[in-house]
Amino acid sequence: MEQVLKYERYENGLAVLTINRPNKRNAISKEVVSLFAQYITELENNDNIKLLVITGEGQQAFCSGGDLKDFHGHLKADEAYELLKPMQEVLYRIATLPFPTLAWMNGSARGGGMELASACDFRFASENGNYGFVQGNLGIATGWGGGSLLYRRIHPQQAHYWQIESAIKSVKELEEAGFIQKVIHQEFVPHAEELTMFLSKSVEQLRSWKAQWLRHHSIEQLIFEMDEEVATCSKLWESEAHIEAVNRFFSK
Numbered sequence: 001m002e003q004v005l006k007y008e009r010y011e012n013g014l015a016v017l018t019i020n021r022p023n024k025r026n027a028i029s030k031e032v033v034s035l036f037a038q039y040i041t042e043l044e045n046n047d048n049i050k051l052l053v054i055t056g057e058g059q060q061a062f063c064s065g066g067d068l069k070d071f072h073g074h075l076k077a078d079e080a081y082e083l084l085k086p087m088q089e090v091l092y093r094i095a096t097l098p099f100p101t102l103a104w105m106n107g108s109a110r111g112g113g114m115e116l117a118s119a120c121d122f123r124f125a126s127e128n129g130n131y132g133f134v135q136g137n138l139g140i141a142t143g144w145g146g147g148s149l150l151y152r153r154i155h156p157q158q159a160h161y162w163q164i165e166s167a168i169k170s171v172k173e174l175e176e177a178g179f180i181q182k183v184i185h186q187e188f189v190p191h192a193e194e195l196t197m198f199l200s201k202s203v204e205q206l207r208s209w210k211a212q213w214l215r216h217h218s219i220e221q222l223i224f225e226m227d228e229e230v231a232t233c234s235k236l237w238e239s240e241a242h243i244e245a246v247n248r249f250f251s252k
């Protein structure tokens, strides 16, 4: 049986993680979280990686966020914290990898899927998808630390607005906000032309630019901000508004 998260590594310094649950729109289950943690350890210990691409299988979705079946239930705040924390740690580790990272958003993204994309240094997104930090409509706030990351990706005024608005956006709107750097027209392939700008550079160059980027973004502060988000979202997790929103989604 194929893994729910596929890991591939190529001679030219490219590494690829593909969420492989297209029938669930690449929702992040507990198993996906645990595989992310495992593969990121491998990536952290490999000095030859130039670029990590994170993508989703199929054309419909990059990632629909946390698996609402796996993550749902009548949880108390401390139980919700235990549930959310491991993926926050994964996002922090992705954000602080010593080489560039790219979310190849092959289709729509929602909630935690947008948080995952925000953990990457760059985002290329498909014109066929639509995208939203929709947590506000689910009675919660960003639960994996993706709000703090969003503040480092687009103008803070816009980040604050997007979270309250909780709206679904077109690729054009993402581009105008500077959230994505390129519009893409196909699923991910390892020889994609769009990767040349990364893979034509040396490991040392790419890692020195990444180090500059991390210094610029006060990375030492990030872990505290992200943890605070998990704690806040955990309290909202037990609210009636959240439970009703999830039930609404599954009764569609």
Ligand SMILES: CC[C@@H](C(=O)O)C(=O)SCCNC(=O)CCNC(=O)[C@H](O)C(C)(C)COP(=O)(O)OP(=O)(O)OC[C@H]1O[C@@H](n2cnc3c(N)ncnc32)[C@H](O)[C@@H]1OP(=O)(O)O
Binding pocket: 023, 024, 025, 027, 060, 061, 063, 064, 065, 066, 067, 068, 069, 071, 108, 109, 110, 111, 112, 113, 115, 134, 135, 138, 141, 142, 143, 144, 249
């Ligand atoms: C936990 C962290 C938290 C955070 O920090 O933000 C979250 O991420 S909360 C989750 C937020 N995500 C959502 O609310 C998205 C829910 N999904 C959708 O809105 C839509 O599925 C879609 C992504 C816009 C795609 O729409 P469409 O192509 O029409 O597919 P379907 O809706 O018919 O779904 C197909 C299939 O997939 C299952 N599915 C989709 N998303 C999830 C999910 N997040 N968790 C679990 N399952 C999901 C859906 O139930 C369908 O399954 P079947 O009925 O078995 O076919």
